[in-house]
Amino acid sequence: MKVVIVEDEIAASDNLSYLLHKIDPTIEILNVIDSVQGSIQYFSKSDEAELIFMDIHLADGISFEIFDKVKINTPIIFTTAYDQYALKAFKVNSVDYLLKPIDKEELSDAINKFKSAPEKEVTDSTSQMAGLLDLLKESQKTFKSSYLVHFKDELIPLKTNDISYFYIDTGMVKAVTFQNQSYTVDKKLEDIENELNPDLFFRINRQFIANREAVESMSFYFNGKLIVKTNPPSKERIVVSKAKSRAFKDWLNK
Template sequence: MKVVIVEDEITAAENLTYLVNKIDASIEILTVLDSVKLAVDYFSKPTEAQLVFMDIHLADGISFEIFEQVSLNIPIVFTTAYDQYAIKAFKVNSVDYLLKPVNEEELSQAINQFKNQNVSDSSANESNIQGLLELLQTKSKSYKTTYLVHHRDELLPIKTEDLAYFYIETGIVKGVTFNNKSYMIDKKLEDIENELDPDMFHRINRQFVVNRNAVANIKFYFNGKLIMNVNPPAKERIVVSKAKASEVKNWLNM
C-alpha cells in the first residue's frame, strides 16, 4: 500500500509515519505535504497513492479547500483534534477519521478497513466533503459576545458569558447576569437565540434561553416533563416540555 500524509505539524507527521511503519512495514509513505497549495500541486498530477491521511487544518487553510481545486478519488482518513460534537457529524457524513493524537490501535483498524473494502466505497465524494465543510463553517461562525444595554442614563456593555439566561416578562425580553442583575434587551428572544453560541445557550421553552453554566439541576416532572433549576434562581418555574426533554438533556450532555 502506498500512502500520502497531509499534515502541517512536524511531530504529528513523524508520529503518524512511525505508527504506519510499525503497523505494516510494507506500507510506503510517498510524501508528506504540509499545506493546501502543496497538496493541490501534488494531486493535480497522477499519483500512485492508495490512501491519504489528511489533517483538517493546514498551514495555509482548511484541507477541504483542496477538493475545490482538484478531483481526488482516493480513500481518505481525516485526522482531527475536534471535540466529540464534531466527531458525531463526521460519522453522519460517513467519512472516516482519527482523533489526534493518533492512537496506534485505531490507526491499525483504519488501515485494515481500507484494505478490506472497495476503494470506491470510501472515496472522498463531493457530498461528504461538502457536509464536513458546512460543519467547519458552522463551528467557526462568529457569535455575539456583547450586548449593549440601557441602564438608567447610560449604556452598559454586558458580555454574553456573564449572562445566565434570557427570558420574556410581559412581552419584554430581559437578560439576567450571574450576579443576579436584570437588564432589558431590545431584541426578540428568537433573534437572541440565533445569535448566541448553541453549545453554550439553548432555547429551553418559549420563555427562556439559558446558559449551560447557569443550570443547577434538572428534576423530573409529570407526564415526561422536566423542571430546570438555574443560578441565580428564575422568578418563574422553567418547565421543559416532554417533546423537548431529550433535546435539552442531549445539549447538557455534550
C-alpha cells in the same frame, strides 16, 4: 502503492516520506502538496493515488475545504496534532487518522489496515468530509462573551456567564443575571440564540433561553411537558414542550 501527501510543513512531509520508504521501499510518492488550492487543482485532474495522507491545517485553510470543490474517492489517512474535538469527529465518521509526531509503528499499522480492508469498505470520502467540515467549523466558532446593556445613563458590558436567562417581556428581550438584576438587550431572541455557546445555553421555548447553571430542577407537566425551575426564579412559568423535552434533558445530562 501510489501515495499523495498533503502537508504544508516541509519537515513533516520529509519525515513522512522517509518513514513510508522505511516501511515499504516500493511506495511511490506521486506528489507533495502544501495548500488547499493546490490540492483542489491536483485532485481535479488526477485520481492515480491509492492512498492520501492529509494534514488538517494547511497554509491557506482547513483541508476539509478541499471536499467542497472536488470529489475524492481515494482512502485518506489524516495527520493531525492533538485536537480532542477533531478526533471525536473522526471516530464518529469512521475516518482514519494519525497523531503528530507520526510514530513509525502506528504508520505501519495504518498502512496494513488499508491494505487488508475489503474493497467494498472504501467509502465516498466527499460525504464524510462534508460532515467533518461542519463539525470542525462548529468547534471553531466564537461565541458572544458579553452584551452592551443600558444601566441608568450608561452602557455597560454584561458578561454572558453572569446571565441566568434571557426572556421576552412585553416585546422586549431581557437578560436576568444570577444576582436577579434585569437588563434590556436590544436584540431579537433568535439572534441571541445564534450568538451563544449551545453547550452553555438552551432555547427552552419561544420566550426563554436558559443558562445551564441556572437550571435548578424540573418537574413533569401534562402531555409530556416539563416545568423548569431556575435560579433566580422566573416570574413566568417556564414550560418545555413534549417535542423539546428529550433534547433538553440530554443537554443537561452532558
